[in-house]
Amino acid sequence: MPNVLDIRRRIRSVKSTRQITKAMKMVSAAKLRRAQERALAARPYAQLLTNVLRSLVQRADVTDPETGKAQHPLLETRPEQNIVLVVVTGDRGLAGGFNSNLLKAAQRFLDSKSGVNVDVECVGRKGRDYFRRRYPAQPATEERGAAVRVTGEHLGILKVPQFSHVSPIAEDIIDRYTNGEIDAVYVLFNEFKSVIAQRLVVEQVLPVGSIGERDIEQAIELSTEERERAGEAATSAGVSLEAQDTTEIDRHAATFATAPVDYIYEQPAVTLFRALLPRYVIAQIYRAMLESVAAEHAARMTAMDSATNNAGELIDSLTLTMNRARQAAITKEIIEIVSGAAAL
């Protein structure tokens, strides 16, 4: 029979762990709320940009009428030989399967693109660590028949993703595309609509396809179980399950640059188009990061809620064992006394 004192010590330790996980859950819930607000605040900009682009596409020729070639290098499609994969993970762990699911999906993506050179841009420490270990400095791994290189590491920008931090990363990728160094750009991230509506997606951002439509290569939805867990965690932390109401913002933004009037264009449509297209791509990448941050907090909140529940169960079962052990000890003592008395 285990020692009562030992069990008591164990219970105390589990209790303090539970306190920590509970606190972490509440912190994540608060951070999640803020991240959601930020993602919401970014919507009008992206939406407005999309609208102008859309209305411009109708007015300007996006392909050269004579040669049939795209007017802008970002619209050009080439056979994929060198591609960039932007992997948006978290900087920190303790978020359940958040990071490992992302990395598993990244690996699957790399496997599906065998024979293609992939440059990986890591956003977040967890992804950086993984790719560094998996694909150390020497390029050209035999199994794939093509190289995987880590070309960029961006740590610490996810705490509060700022546009001014994200845009240089995106600009660098756009430059590489324009120079023909790469033929396609994919972003792997956790899409976040609400706590129970999330999915892991690989989105193609370059070449630009149809404006305003998203080009999802792969998507993994939450399982029903995961969704239920996340729902419970959110309810107990006071986070709304509903996706935020964006209809007002979207409706408002939808009118931008689409009024049924004849606009005076200060610059030729093609010039405007050229200025807007890179911004459109940057806005997409920015959005990916904002959503990923919200998803990370949601994942951590759920994980910590589970941990808190598990700790509670553990404490219950330990208390039971402890009581049993104490009872056994008392019974033993009584037997000793009684049999001692009987022996007299």
Place this chain on the structure above:
Amino acid sequence: MADTIELEIVTPERLVVKDKAEEIQIPGRNGYLGILPGHAPLITELAVGEITYVNAGVSTSLSVAWGFAEVLADKVTIIAEAAERAEDIDVPRAEAARERAQEQLKKAEDAAQFDEAYLAIARADARLAVAKKQ
């Protein structure tokens, strides 16, 4: 015709301004534009510079770095990569950025580097000019 225009300035991070104005000045790419109520519908790219608007006799300035404006008779919507009010501008930082850019300008070897440094100076100047008005 109404005597004020609705003005909205949106950046990737937030809605910076939602206000009414009697008069707005925006830095178009081909030069500054003055906008009064009833302006003809217009779409323009913005350069680096300052947006000034007058509401009930009070004039407000914001620095802006690249953007895009839609002008309608009663509404002006601006999307900008960055837009800052005078009180949000970090003067020492803008000054430091200006000095850094000037160094780069001296060292610039090709047209692209020159342009980049020149743009950075313009951005810093716009910020400083707005900050001074406070």
